[in-house]
Amino acid sequence: MNKISPLADIEILEHDEKNPENCLKAMKAVQDSLYVINGKWKLPIIVSLTFGDKRFNEISRDIPKITDRMLAKELKELELNKLVTKIKRDDDTNILVYALTPYGKTLDNAIQELYKWGLNHREKIKEDY
Amino acid sequence: MNKISPLADIEILEHDEKNPENCLKAMKAVQDSLYVINGKWKLPIIVSLTFGDKRFNEISRDIPKITDRMLAKELKELELNKLVTKIKRDDDTNILVYALTPYGKTLDNAIQELYKWGLNHREKIKEDY
DNA sequence: GGTGTTACTATCATTAAGTATAGTGTATAG
DNA sequence: CTATACACTATACTTAATGATAGTAACACC
Incomplete structure (x- = not known):
């Protein structure tokens, strides 16, 4: 039960000039995440699968x-990264569907x-222009 | 105090075949976010600025x-999107620094x-290979 | 058993993103 | 007043990401 979240730590260190290590660490971690979900379509695919297992x-x-x-390309990458698998659809058919792991x-x-x-951002943009 | 988070709604609707609208809406919103923070450097820049206002x-x-x-290019885009501004550093100098809005x-x-x-992902990858 | 759908793959063209390198006006320090 | 650091900009280039189009094996369906 780690109550102190990582970015809470970051805020504590905000003015600690002697610890740029934490800044670097945070940047790398965020880049790691972004690396996995990058591209135009990976998140839409994942979102689609949060609404249920689906075939191609x-x-x-x-x-x-x-x-x-x-x-096809993005699904393959998502499978490689173990975020998605193919499974048999839960019915009498033997249709394969993609599902989130x-x-x-x-x-x-x-x-x-x-x-x-x-x-929220979409709302903001509407207000501004 | 909206306690029901958007994706909670999504989970409730998971098996409601009649409402693909919500899926589409969710995908668009996520894409909007990604659009603003896309590219290799925007998040690192933002993370850097969470550790304090900084000059170029x-x-x-x-x-x-x-x-x-x-x-320079990414900072300009972040300024356009109102995520970052230039302000006078909070001291006797008149140095300008970039800061998160x-x-x-x-x-x-x-x-x-x-x-x-x-x-977590970095740890997982270490385990797997 | 012919037709259509599904789940892809291959090839090529286009666009977007990022890199390398050099240059320039302004500020600052000595 | 001069040298150096700062905060950029310009141009050309390379690489990565995506798009357009076509094709194909496997299966389903009348």
Whole structure:
């Protein structure tokens, strides 16, 4: 039960000129995350799968404008990173569907925050212009 | 005090085939966020500034391998998006420093989650290989 | 068993993102 | 007043990401 969150630490160290190590560490960690979810389509795919396991075409229809090529490519990378797997659909057919792994689901908190921020940002932009 | 978080809603709707609208909405919001922080350097810059207001060269020294051109370019975009501003350093000098705006600071939750996930992911990769 | 759908792959073209290098006006220190 | 650091900008180049288009094996369905 680590109550002190990492960025809480960062805030404590905000004015500690002697510890640029923590800044570097934070940057690297954030870059690691971004590296895994980078590109135009990976997060949309993951979001689509949070709404349920889906087969190739179902994901494709969920995401406007994605091409087969990109969907195939991104799914492959997500499988490599163990965020997504193929499983048999839970019915009498033997159709294969893509599903988030338990590990893939650990991205949920981050995605929630990006979702909330994105909604708010869209509102802000509307106000401003 | 909106206790029901957006993705909580999403989970409730997970098996509601009749509402693909929510899936689309979630994807768009997440893409909006990603659009603002995309690229290799924007998050490192923001992280650097969470450790304190800094001038150009100080940020540059914080972030290994970033070039002047990219730093200038990314800072300009961050200023356009109102996440960063230039202010006078809080001392007797009239040095200008870059600082996160209050709006820029609203990214903190998202960055925290990316930070936590990134740390964990790095550990996982070490275990796996 | 012919037709359509599914789940891809291959190839090539285009666009976007990032790098390398050099240069310039302004501020600051000695 | 001069040298150096600072905060950029300009140009050219390279690499990475994405798009457009076509094709194909496997399966499903009448």
